[in-house]
Amino acid sequence: MPSGSPTSGVGRVIAGRYLLLNPLGSGGMGHVWLAHDRRLACEVALKEIVFRDPVEAGHEREARVARARAEARHAAGLRGHPHVVTVHDVLEHDGLPWIVMEYVADAVDLRDLVASRGPLAPAECARVGLAVLDALTAGHRRGVMHRDVKPANILLAPDRSGSPHGRVLLTDYGISVQPDAGETRYTLASVLVGTAGYLAPERATGGAPTPAADLFSLGCTLYHAVEGVGPFERGSHLAEVTAVVMEEPRPAVRAGALGPVLHALLAKDPGQRLSSAEAEAALSAVLAPPAEPYARTRTQTQAEPYPRTQTDLGSQPPWAGVQEPPFGPVPHGHRSSPGAPPSRGGRWRRERSHALRAVLACGLGLVLALGGVWYAMADRSSQGGSGGGGGGGASARQPYGEAVGLAKPLRDGDCVIADWPGSERFRGTPRLRLDPTCATAPDGQVMAFVPAGSAEEARRTGPAKCEERTREIRDRLADVRGQAVVPTEEGFAAAGRRTACLVLGANGPVYGPIGSHRAPGSAFADTATMQRRDCLDVRTNRDARLVSCAGSYDEQVLGFTRLAPDVTLPEARTESDTACAREVPPGDYGFDPSVYTAGSWTSEGPWKNGTHFVVCTVRRQNGGTMEGDES
Structure with missing residues (x-):
């Protein structure tokens, strides 16, 4: 094929x-x-x-x-x-x-996370940066340069503690190279290798790949994470490459204590750029700034800012034996001007020319003059997570902001219809409206709430906590995703001082109540609401009811599979049993193959949205009922 x-x-x-x-x-x-x-x-x-x-x-x-x-x-x-x-x-x-x-389950790349949730907090960016830096350093020790560090190549996934973005992974070594290993080069010399806007200036002008070039790309990536836009983002790839070589990064407005670190990583001259050890010290200071000046070494009981490899355990931290990080005490919470980046020598790097200083000053003044109101409103809306808020009265009437549009706070079990601002689901903030009967093909349902002490706390922790609170139900359904609805600052009290946690169909509606909101004995309108370990009372081949697994039932849901895109729904109804027997065999779940066989359920929903999901069940071969102790 x-x-x-x-x-x-x-x-x-x-x-x-x-x-x-x-x-x-x-x-x-x-x-x-x-x-x-x-x-x-x-x-x-x-x-x-x-x-x-x-x-x-x-x-x-x-x-x-x-x-x-x-x-x-x-x-x-x-x-x-x-x-x-x-x-x-x-x-x-x-x-x-x-x-x-x-396969990294439930992973989202950094680019998509920023697009859906907005810019990350400086400390969160520092945590991500430390993890990626650790991966890059391990590669550099082996002589491997990544050459394409960018938000799309950084995955965030749940860790063992359940934190939804606790695990940070660098991926895609597709254009990596070992320049000192005598390795054949598989790219043309005349072709730029990497991603425009994230290339180091020396790479954009034909220089060799080095660890310093990867660190420049890391700086661009962290800038994107904290600001929501790349430092050299322009209207075309050519303009971005030109900006990387000729222009300074746009001033950061959200970076806070991370700002000096970003400017030091984005130095045009690789000799003035932070080294890996210096970057580690600086990012660690942003992640966990101490109340007192740095001690000479960290104590054994002090938590590591990120997991270390075995080779790291026997070495001292890069700042061991000094009282301050390599370029001074700036990361201790001091918010320095974005226009004064530190250098490797610990002193502020001089501007290249008075003309450039004047241009940057004018540009910064323009940003401050014309963008001050925008920044204030963007910061307030990002705290609400809703993209709007208006005046105090309007926000009180719209607890989640104008973008979401609801006039009243969400309640447990509310079914919603979500209208996304673009053609792609889960891009941006959905406008929500209630489906009071939960019967007109709702997109999803409120499954949990996360309380918070302030609107800022809700904005900062609500999405991650919603992922944790809804993980179990999402794992039981075939094709859903979570979505946090965070109140605005002005609407925080009206929203009950809590974030609403939705579970929405990933590719289409869920067609009815899900999870614990389904009533025993209710008929399934679509397979989208069937979940793993559901027990079914089968009335006809088109009528199945949800019943308790403690009594007798006809079938039990084991899992899901999907059929090829060219399989029609009528064909699926004859092929799905075989597919389920092959992909979700009951024997794998402890059912005796001589007694039990695979069954399946299909519906129009997965064929309308193109996912072609099939629900796979187990049933007795002789058609008899199953009992509560059989599963």
């Missing part, structure tokens, strides 16, 4: 082992798929090489294949690092390599 479309391969089996389930994303080299490893019965991520046309395949095949193998080799060399996506294997299928990687 020809490659090139991220939906062309759903249902394909790679190397006789990996079943492609759905695309996770696309990049310069190909598509990344969620796949099921049939041998180990677990999910993995597969990276597929893509040739978009026969001419490219003929001229670029050897280079792209070699780059894929190099990516696997470089990432595998960092196997086991806590902040690098693990590479399990590289295999050949139909003459092309596929990279088998760790």
Whole structure:
């Protein structure tokens, strides 16, 4: 089957082992798929090489294949690092390599997180920066330069404690290189390698890849995370590359104590840029500024700001033996002017020319004059998480702001219809309206609340806590996502001093109540509301009711699978039992295959939104009822 479309391969089996389930994303080299490893019965991520046309395949095949193998080799060399996506294997299928990687469940990349939640707090950015810096440093020790550090290549996922974004992972070593290893270069010298707006100036002008270049890209990435926009973002790639080389980064307005660190990382001259050790010290100070000046070393009981690799444990921190971080006490909470970045020598770097100083001063003055009101309003709306608020009276009437539009606070179990500002779901802030009967194909439902002591606390912690509070129900449903509805500062009291936690259909409506809001005996309007371990009373092949698993029932939901995009709904109703027997076999859940068999349920909803999800169940082969102790 020809490659090139991220939906062309759903249902394909790679190397006789990996079943492609759905695309996770696309990049310069190909598509990344969620796949099921049939041998180990677990999910993995597969990276597929893509040739978009026969001419490219003929001229670029050897280079792209070699780059894929190099990516696997470089990432595998960092196997086991806590902040690098693990590479399990590289295999050949139909003459092309596929990279088998760790599947990071519930992960979101930093670019999408900022787009959906808004800019992150400086301390949170510092935490992310420390983790990525740790990964980069481990690679640099091996001579591997990443060359494409950017928000889209940083994943945030739940950690073992349940914090939804506690785990930070660097991914995509597709254009990484070992310049000192005699390794063949698989890119043309005339082609810029990396992402415009995140390239170091020396790389944009043809210089060799170095650790300092990766640190410049890290600075751009953290700037984007805290400001919501890249420091050199312009209207075109050419303009961005030009800005990287010729212009200073736009002044930061949200960075606070992180600002001096960003300016030091974004120095044009790599010799003036922070080193890895200096960046670690500076970011650590932003993450946890001490009440007293730095001690000479950290005590054994002091918590590490991020997980360390084994090789780090035997070495002293980079600031051991000094009283202050390498470039002075600025990160101790002092909010310095963004126009005065520190240098590696510990002194403020002089401006390159009086003319540039004048231009920057004028630009900053213009920003302050014309953007002061915008900044105040943006900061207030971001605290509310709703993109609006207006005056005090308007916000009181709209507890979550004008963007959300609700006139009253949400209540537990409220069904909602969500209208997104663009064509893509979960991009921006949805405008909500209530579905009082929960019967007109609602998009989702209020499943929990998170109280807060202030509107600022709600803005800062509400989304993450909502992810935690709704994780169990989201794991039980086939195709949903969480969404926090955070009150504005003015509407905080009217909203009950709490954030509302929604569970919404990821690709379409949920068609009725979900979770504990479903009444026993109620009929399922659509399979979207069926969840794992539901017990069903089957009246007809189109009528199933929710019943208690403590008594007798006809079927029990085990999980979900999805059919290929070209399978029609009528075809699905004849093929789904076989697919469920293959992908969600009851024997894997402890049911005796000689007594039980796989069943399935389909509905129009997943075919309307294109996901083609099927609910897989278990039932007795003889058609008899099951009892409470059978599951």
